[in-house]
Every structure is written in structure tokens, then in C-alpha cells.
Amino acid sequence: MLKGHTAIITGGSRGIGAAVAKKLASMGADIAVIYAGSDELAQKVCKECSDSYGVKAMAYKCNVADFEQTKETVAAIKNDLGNIGILVNNAGITRDGLIATMKEAAFDEVIDTNLKGSFNLIRHVCPLMIRGKYGRIINISSVSGIMGNPGQINYSASKAGVIGLTKTTARELASKGITCNAIAPGFIATDMTKDLAQTNQDILNAIPLKRAGTPEDIAGAVAFLVTADYVTGDVIRVDGGMAI
Numbered sequence: 529m530l531k532g533h534t535a536i537i538t539g540g541s542r543g544i545g546a547a548v549a550k551k552l553a554s555m556g557a558d559i560a561v562i563y564a565g566s567d568e569l570a571q572k573v574c575k576e577c578s579d580s581y582g583v584k585a586m587a588y589k590c591n592v593a594d595f596e597q598t599k600e601t602v603a604a605i606k607n608d609l610g611n612i613g614i615l616v617n618n619a620g621i622t623r624d625g626l627i628a629t630m631k632e633a634a635f636d637e638v639i640d641t642n643l644k645g646s647f648n649l650i651r652h653v654c655p656l657m658i659r660g661k662y663g664r665i666i667n668i669s670s671v672s673g674i675m676g677n678p679g680q681i682n683y684s685a686s687k688a689g690v691i692g693l694t695k696t697t698a699r700e701l702a703s704k705g706i707t708c709n710a711i712a713p714g715f716i717a718t719d720m721t722k723d724l725a726q727t728n729q730d731i732l733n734a735i736p737l738k739r740a741g742t743p744e745d746i747a748g749a750v751a752f753l754v755t756a757d758y759v760t761g762d763v764i765r766v767d768g769g770m771a772i
């Protein structure tokens with residue numbers, strides 16, 4: 529279905545990003561995993577994509593917050609895999625703390641990774657999509673960007689920013705055959721949330737569907753948006769009803 533397209537997935541080495549990479553590979557896309565952490569994990573995801581689905585899959589170590597590095601990485605992906613049609617901006621971090629005591633660095637780091645990182649990739653990929661007259665951009669936001677969340681002023685600001693970025697990108701690029709949408713996950717069981725184990729039960733009680741989401745729940749929504757030609761500028765909550 530996606531044969532002939534390359535999909536870039538930032539933060540594709542684990543968690544939600546790894547599930548998205550495998551899902552898009554299962555649909556026939558060649559895969560470029562951008563990651564910041566473990567080389568081994570990134571290579572493992574690529575191997576699973578190519579062994580299971582016969583697609584090309586390559587890993588690129590790159591800090592999404594760095595404008596020049598992302599520019600060079602996108603050029604390398606185009607050179608190695610060609611025809612970039614899909615971009616999933618998934619890389620993200622948390623540095624939680626209360627407003628009254630949050631360090632400046634904790635605010636800057638989260639905005640730089642989650643918000644500017646998404647801008648950097650869109651900025652470098654969209655000229656290629658415009659030339660190809662096709663693009664599917666999916667940004668991973670959060671219910672924290674919709675509802676706000678105590679202890680996450682930096683994170684919820686970055687994720688609300690991602691929604692604004694999504695809507696403007698959708699409006700600017702619609703005439704070029706490019707759609708841009710956001711997904712707002714709720715509480716998904718990954719490394720990012722494993723330290724919240726103590727408050728797990730309280731969080732689960734606040735979810736109408738009474739369970740944590742899985743990375744595959746988010747990958748399913750990405751697959752929908754990649755194939756939904758008439759949906760753009762939308763924000764889809766995948767949160768078990770958390771933000772109703």
C-alpha cells in the first residue's frame with residue numbers, strides 16, 4: 529500500500545515510535561528511524577522491519593532539536609532511501625516539575641526537542657514533499673497539550689505548540705497534496721511513563737476505558753492518517769476517553 533514511499537519516524541528506536549515504524553513497514557513503506565539513544569535498539573527495529581516485511585530500513589542518530597543536524601540527516605535519508613512521503617514527528621521528552629521551581633533548562637530542553645524538533649523535520653522534509661506532490665505528516669502531541677497537566681508546564685506548552693504547528697502546516701501545504709495531522713495520546717505504557725507506576729491506579733481510574741494504551745494503539749491511528757486522503761489539520765485523541 530505504501531510501497532515506493534519512505535517514512536521517517538523520529539524517536540523510532542523504542543516505545544510508540546518503534547511500533548509506528550513496524551506498522552508502516554507492514555504497509556510496505558521503507559523506513560528511516562531517527563533516534564538519540566541506543567544504537568542497538570534502533571538497529572533492532574530496522575532489522576525487524578526488513579526481516580518481517582522485506583522493506584529497506586535504516587537508522588540515523590540525530591538530535592531533532594538541532595536545525596543543521598536534521599538538515600544533514602534528511603539529505604542523507606533522501607540519498608539512501610529516496611522519495612520521502614511520510615514524516616512522523618514522534619521524538620519527545622519530559623522534564624516534569626512545578627511552575628514555581630522549574631529550572632530554565634528544563635523548559636528550554638522540552639520546547640527544543642518536542643516543538644522545535646517537529647518544526648525542524650517539517651522544515652527540511654516539506655520541500656521534498658512539495659516537489660513530489662505528496663506528503664503525510666503526523667505529529668505526536670499529547671492530551672497534556674489539550675487539557676494542561678499539573679507538573680508539566682514545559683511539556684504541555686510544547687504539545688499545545690505542536691497542535692498549532694499542525695494546523696498551520698495543514699493550511700499552508702494542502703494545495704500541494706500534503707496533509708498534516710496530530711495524534712494526542714493519553715497514558716501509554718512505554719519507558720516514558722514507567723516511573724509513574726506508583727500513581728498508575730489513579731491514572732487508570734481517570735480513563736473511561738480503564739486501561740493504559742499500547743504503542744500499537746497509536747500506530748493504528750498513524751496508519752489511519754497515512755491512508756486518510758481527506759483528513760487534514762485534525763487532532764485525534766487516542767486516550768481511552770481520558771480527555772473527554
Ligand code: NAI
Pocket residue numbers: 538539540541542543544545562563564565566590591592593618619620621641668669670671712713714715716717718719720721
Ligand atoms: P520514549 O521515551 O519511550 O521514546 C522517545 C523516543 O524519542 C526515543 O526513541 C528517544 O531516543 C527519542 N528522542 C528523545 N529525544 C530526542 C532527540 N533530541 N532527538 C532524537 N530523538 C529523540 O517515549 P514514548 O512514550 O514512546 O513517546 C513517544 C511520543 O509520544 C513522545 O513525543 C511523547 O511525548 C508522546 N506521548 C507519549 C505518551 C505516553 O504516555 N507514553 C502520552 C502522550 C504523548
